[in-house]
Amino acid sequence: MTNAQLQFSKRMEPITGSAIRELLKLTAKPGMISFAGGNPGNFALPDEAIADIAQDMLKKDGKKLLQYGPTEGYRPLLDTLVGYVAEEFSVTASQEEILPVSGSSQAMDLISKAYLNPGDTVLVESPTFLGNIQCLRIFEANIVPVPSDDNGIDTVELERLINMHHPKMLYTIPTFQNPTGITMSLERRKTIAQLAAKYQMLVAEDEPYRSLRFEGTPLPSIKSFDEGGWVVLMGSFSKVISPGLRVGFMVGDATLIRKCTVCKQSADVHTPSLNQAIVNEFVTRGLLKPQIEKACAVYRTQMHTMLEELKKIQAIEYHTTPEGGLFIFAAIAEGKDVGPLFQKAVANxxxxxxxxxxxxxxxHKNTLRLNFSNADVDTIRKGMSILRSCFDEN
Ligand SMILES: Cc1ncc(COP(=O)(O)O)c(C=O)c1O
Known part of the structure; x- marks a missing residue:
């Protein structure tokens, strides 16, 4: 049944839903080789360890974990996160500066709700993560794209656009970016932190892929160069433990965290305590590092297989060579459209x-994103060979 009389908010009129989520439905048919998703590989989901932890936690603390909990987060996880953000992100933060959230998507939602008025300008790197573009659109932000290259956001262009648009916020994914896989250079990370303080612009730094590094040296987060509370870091356990648990966190100025906590009260009261406890135990039992190492060893081989196969496709004129993450971004000749090739590939x-x-x-119709985490090496070879015939036999 559909009710044609429902009058939705004006805010939602231009919002059509994620093109990718629609596309993923199309590609869910049996037999499909999908390089379309952004999920961790199924092999990397630690179901058995989590079953053990869940059982232990329910036996030990079941009544508390099944009761309502504080919006501010499950206390033991907060304790753990203080050490985790120091080690992983080189960020010193107190518990008042950290909020566990229901996936880092919720962090973006809460920040937008707490900080943006309709019409406020938000700069975003272009291309960027579709889910958060959608979030900014729902909050009626004026989205202004900033060009990026193989070292991340072009910071000269960024300062020019700041002077032109006086933005309230910048949204960036500095490490193994979605969709490009590119990592922002150290210099640019420092520059962005400086520009944030100079122009009083909040920087929302989105880091879900950071720990999935197969090569190269980790770089400090933008937040670690923050002067005066202008950077808010969004982290997630989705790509390294499980997206289904929906546990992420944000780290920022204590007043911003407080405002976001108030917004979270009416959003979902709190992130499920059992899930926070599972993530906390997973980290404190020392399971996270070996889990990441195991996944990265496989992803690395999968990525290199895909890159090898990609180089054989003559129509591909450009591709990124990431040092980690889940994606490779590629392009056919400027002015061409991958749309018909996509249709042909899906038909195959x-x-x-x-x-x-x-x-x-x-x-930018000539561009495409390829995910390498959801297919084993043989399947990648097979799928890329099919893509090669679709792309080159024109
Ligand atoms: C750049 C980026 N940010 C955030 C998210 C959402 O992550 P979460 O599952 O923590 O909400 C994703 C998921 O694909 C992503 O690619």
Whole structure:
């Protein structure tokens, strides 16, 4: 039944839903080789360890974990996060500066709710993560794209755009970016922290892929160079433990965290305590590091297989060479459209994501995103060979 009389908010009129989520439905048919998702590989989901932990935690503290909990977060997880953000992100934060959230997507939602008025300008790197473009659109932000290159956001162009648009916020994914896989250079991280303080612009730093490093040296987060509370860091356990648990966190100025906590009270009261406890135990039992090492060893081989196969496709004129994460971004000749190739690939049971929806300004129809975490090496070879025939036999 559909009710044609329902009058939705004006705010939702231009929002159509994630093009990628729609596309993933299309590619869920049996036999499809999908390079379209952004999930961790199924092999990497620690179901048995989590079953043990869940049982232990319910036996030990079941009544408390099944009761309502504080919006501010499950206390033992907060304790753990203080050490975790220091070690992983080089960020010193007190518990008042950290909020566990229901996936880092919720952090973006809470920040937008707490900090943005309709019409406020938000700069975003282009291309960027579609889910958070959608979030900014729902909060009626004026989204202005900032060009990026193989070292991340072009900071000269960024300062020019700051002077032109006086933005309230910048949204960036500095490490193994979605969709490009690119990592922002150290210099640019420092520059962005300086520009944030100079122009009083909040920086929302989104880091869900940071720990999935296969090569190269980890770089400090932008937050670690923060002067005066202008950077808010969004972290997630989705890509390293389980996206289904929906546990992430945000780290920022204590007043911003407080405002976001108030917004969270009416959003979901708190992130499920059992899930917070599971993540906390997973980290404190020392399971996270070996889990990441195991996953990265496999992802690394999968990524290199995909890169090898990608180089054989003559139509591909450009591709990124990431040092980690889950994605490779590629392009065919400027002015061409991957749309018909996507249709052809799906008809031949291989899926990828056309790049256009990742660009807030649209266009760039010649680009595509490929995910390498959800197919084993043989399947990657098979799928890429099918893509090669679709792309090169024109
Ligand atoms: C850049 C980026 N940020 C945030 C998220 C959402 O992560 P979470 O599951 O923690 O909400 C994703 C998921 O794909 C992502 O790619």
């Amino acid at each position: 049971n291989v899926a990828f994501v056309p790049g256009e929806p990742f660009y807030p300004e649209g266009g």
